[in-house]
Amino acid sequence: MITKKYISLAIDCYAVIKMAIDPVCNMEVDEATAKWKAEYKGKTYYFCAPGCKTAFEADPEKYLSGGGGHHH
């Protein structure tokens, strides 16, 4: 129905805006529900698991300089 279609479209929009990329494993993380975050150089990074957060904090530069998201 029309109402249903409208709602799913709104959710889609919301998801696109609020998704962050976990810099360690490049997974999409929902900023609203992310349990693990770290601040580095004034930017907030979101992680899918505590292990990713620990790895990032141990060596942030490795993850920020190494990956641009293109590995092909």
Ligand SMILES: [Zn+2]
């Ligand atoms: Zn991760």
